[in-house]
């Protein structure tokens with residue numbers, strides 16, 4: 001294996017600047033920059049792996065060298081930093097990440113150099129550049145590099161003719177839970193099927209099937225404060241339009257390309273909750289995996305259903321409803337979108353409690369596994385749901401009002 005000294009001696013034949021020379025030894029020593037490693041390479045004759053320490057840096061080591069391998073990119077540090085800072089100007093952010101697309105020529109020459117002298121101890125030029133530029137921006141703007149999920153990912157395209165910064169602005173994610181107190185609003189915005197949102201006679205020129213939704217009741221102040229270009233609503237399941245929810249359903253509100261991120265969540269929550277249709281709880285920033293997490297949770301739920309019967313039934317029969325327990329089979333309901341696969345699903349019903357509410361009227365409290373079709377569990381859906389309340393009572397049964405009472409967290 002080639003020694004550090006041998007590699008250095010060979011590389012000195014090339015006319016490398018300190019950055020490019022030092023970069024061939026980037027993995028040696030800690031807390032040094034490559035131009036300092038390059039200066040050590042020229043200073044220490046008997047160069048060894050442990051020569052790369054701070055005491056060996058000559059006093060005249062200097063940032064900003066240039067050679068044919070780097071095409072002068074290190075002399076333009078002010079320019080790169082300014083390009084990025086100008087692009088960041090309209091955004092409020094606390095974390096960022098710099099990516100680099102070096103000039104093509106620099107990449108080709110870097111590869112040729114690696115081929116001739118080996119890749120041991122080296123790092124790519126784009127790694128050095130993104131670190132140097134990132135450090136300066138951290139210092140000048142008081143924001144931090146984040147490798148996992150930065151507010152903004154800025155990619156500097158280094159091209160003689162058109163240097164530019166490509167920005168990927170990450171969404172701002174907020175977690176909360178909602179209750180819905182209206183039987184007239186869907187969870188998310190529904191576009192009119194006839195005009196697909198552009199407005200027509202059928203939808204009274206609103207472009208929508210419903211005047212509002214849980215999403216719309218919640219998102220407006222967040223869109224206003226963040227100046228996001230759009231908001232997306234990711235619910236942990238959904239209830240029917242005509243079902244209320246008292247179970248605090250989890251959701252993530254995604255604000256796409258926000259200009260502002262520093263929000264007064266307390267006062268925004270108050271503003272949203274000045275509302276009779278919905279209420280939100282536990283508003284906080286969400287982690288990047290939380291959309292998936294709440295969508296994958298298959299939470300058991302408790303419902304309250306008002307049920308109308310076609311006949312009056314005696315107490316003895318009503319008591320039998322408690323026996324609807326354990327595994328039930330449900331074929332995809334008739335009312336469900338016909339694009340959904342028609343198949344039989346097995347679901348677990350944990351509990352059915354019944355209370356008489358009047359002539360031909362009962363109220364049920366049902367605890368069941370995620371995905372159970374409650375209205376069909378009651379009506380039987382022409383035999384597609386088995387067993388059912390209707391079949392057990394021997395008469396027709398229809399759910400006239402449904403509430404979600406609890407969603408297990």
Ligand SMILES: [Zn+2]
Pocket residue numbers: 016017018019020021065066067068069070071
């Ligand atoms: Zn160079």
Ligand SMILES: [Zn+2]
Pocket residue numbers: 192193194195196197198199200201202203204205207208
């Ligand atoms: Zn329409």
